[in-house]
Amino acid sequence: MELQGRVAVVTGAASGIGLALTERFLTEGMSVVMADIEAEVLHAQSARLLADGAAVTAVVCDVSDADQVAALRDTAVSAHGAVHVLCNNAGVASGGATWRTKPAIWDWVVGVDLLGVAYGVHAFTPLMVEQGEGHIVNTASEAGLCATPMLGAYHAAKYGVVGLSEALVMELAGTGVGVSCLCPELVRTMIFESTRNAPAHLGLRKPEAVSMEMLESVMKTTALDPALVAGNVTDAIVEGRFWVLTHQSTRTRVAHRNDRLEQEITPEMLPMGVK
Numbered sequence: 001m002e003l004q005g006r007v008a009v010v011t012g013a014a015s016g017i018g019l020a021l022t023e024r025f026l027t028e029g030m031s032v033v034m035a036d037i038e039a040e041v042l043h044a045q046s047a048r049l050l051a052d053g054a055a056v057t058a059v060v061c062d063v064s065d066a067d068q069v070a071a072l073r074d075t076a077v078s079a080h081g082a083v084h085v086l087c088n089n090a091g092v093a094s095g096g097a098t099w100r101t102k103p104a105i106w107d108w109v110v111g112v113d114l115l116g117v118a119y120g121v122h123a124f125t126p127l128m129v130e131q132g133e134g135h136i137v138n139t140a141s142e143a144g145l146c147a148t149p150m151l152g153a154y155h156a157a158k159y160g161v162v163g164l165s166e167a168l169v170m171e172l173a174g175t176g177v178g179v180s181c182l183c184p185e186l187v188r189t190m191i192f193e194s195t196r197n198a199p200a201h202l203g204l205r206k207p208e209a210v211s212m213e214m215l216e217s218v219m220k221t222t223a224l225d226p227a228l229v230a231g232n233v234t235d236a237i238v239e240g241r242f243w244v245l246t247h248q249s250t251r252t253r254v255a256h257r258n259d260r261l262e263q264e265i266t267p268e269m270l271p272m273g274v275k
Contacts, residue, residue, distance in 0.1 A: 001135055001178065001237055004029035007080040009072065011035045011063050011120065012090030014042040016189030017139065017182075020226035021087050022049070022056065024234050031055035033076040033083075036090070037062050037197050063090045063116030064108075066123075073123040083127055085237060088120040089139040089182075092194035094204075098152025104202050106153050113157035117164060125168075128177045135178040135237045138165045142185045142250045146257040148269050169242055180236045185247035186223045188212050220273030221249060249275055 008025045012018035013034035022032045026049065036042040039060045046058035057079050061072045076083050092112045094105050117138050128134025143151060144158030162181055169179035190196075192215070193207040212223045224246055236244045245251065256270050 001084075001133070001240065003085070003234070003238065006084035007031045007033070007076065007082055008085035008087065009033045009035065009076050009083050009124065010087040010089055011061065011072075011116065012139075014038050014045050016191065017184070017187060017226045017229050018087070018089045019045060020230035021089065021233060024227065024230040025085070026054045026056070028234065030085070031057075031080055033057045033059060033072070033079065035059045035061040035063070035072050063088075063119060064111030066115075066119045069116070069119040069123045073127070077127070082131060083124055084133065085135050085137070086120055086124045086128075087137045087139070087233070088117040089137070090116050091139060091141075091191060092197065093151070093154050093191050094194065095150050095154075097150060101153050108198060108202060109153040110157045110160075113154070114160040114164075117161050121164070121168060125172070125177065129172070129175050132176040134176070135180065135240075136168070137180045137182060137233055137237065137244075138168075139182045139184075140165065142183050142245075142247070142253065144181075145183055145250065146253040147267065165242075178237070178240045180233065180242055180244055182229070182233055182236075182244040183246070183250060184224070184229055184244075185250055186212075186215060186219055186221050187226055187229055187246065188223045189226060218272070221247065 008030050010018050010021050013022050014036035022034055025032050034046050034056055042058050046056050049056045059072050059075050061068045063069055094109055138161050140161040141158040143155050144162040147155045165179055165181040192210040195204040195207045198204045216223050229246055232244050252274055253270055
């Protein structure tokens with residue numbers, strides 16, 4: 001797919017992978033509609049890019065609200081006339097024992113991580129099918145391919161994104177609209193500080209800063225620069241590739257999970273640091 005002169009919509013665009021995607025798309029000569037729930041940060045980042053002459057439009061949007069996602073689509077079309085790339089990237093995380101996770105937390109995590117993707121697909125896909133070209137990138141996670149303890153709600157949502165994406169790419173075959181499923185492992189983002197944007201009624205404490213060095217040590221892995229991930233995603237769009245994996249260890253974990261499935265053995269987590 002040719003990116004020069006095209007229009008992208010990116011959710012979760014104010015930081016992390018979303019911001020890196022925005023910046024990479026701009027270097028490819030695209031216009032970008034940046035959507036995020038974190039208004040102050042979104043406007044600061046979009047103002048910075050606009051000052052450099054970038055073609056960006058900022059839209060405050062809660063992707064767990066279907067009406068707001070539809071309004072995002074309408075704003076993008078009104079401002080740019082078309083949408084060629086959609087990155088359903090916004091995401092949150094909350095840890096804890098699955099059986100102790102409160103219904104409100106389930107609503108929040110599934111609402112953003114899974115329904116936010118579904119609402120994006122529903123709002124934007126008809127436009128792309130009608131114009132006969134486009135590409136949708138759904139951000140899942142390694143957590144959508146194999147499970148670990150204490151992240152049940154997150155796994156449920158991200159497994160859902162993978163399944164949704166696999167169904168979607170089959171449905172869109174022959175339409176000119178491609179699909180990619182991004183399944184990153186550890187990336188230098190603020191996903192572990194998601195409660196900064198949690199609804200007030202959940203009563204969640206504001207997060208403390210999380211050290212990536214500490215996470216790398218615990219998980220025995222390397223946290224990637226979001227810009228590297230954005231480059232991988234851009235390559236996948238241009239090449240029409242579905243899977244976008246960031247770490248070799250993901251392939252090892254998926255192979256381990258699938259091997260136990262084939263043998264009908266109870267799931268277990270591989271030790272951290274397995275390559």
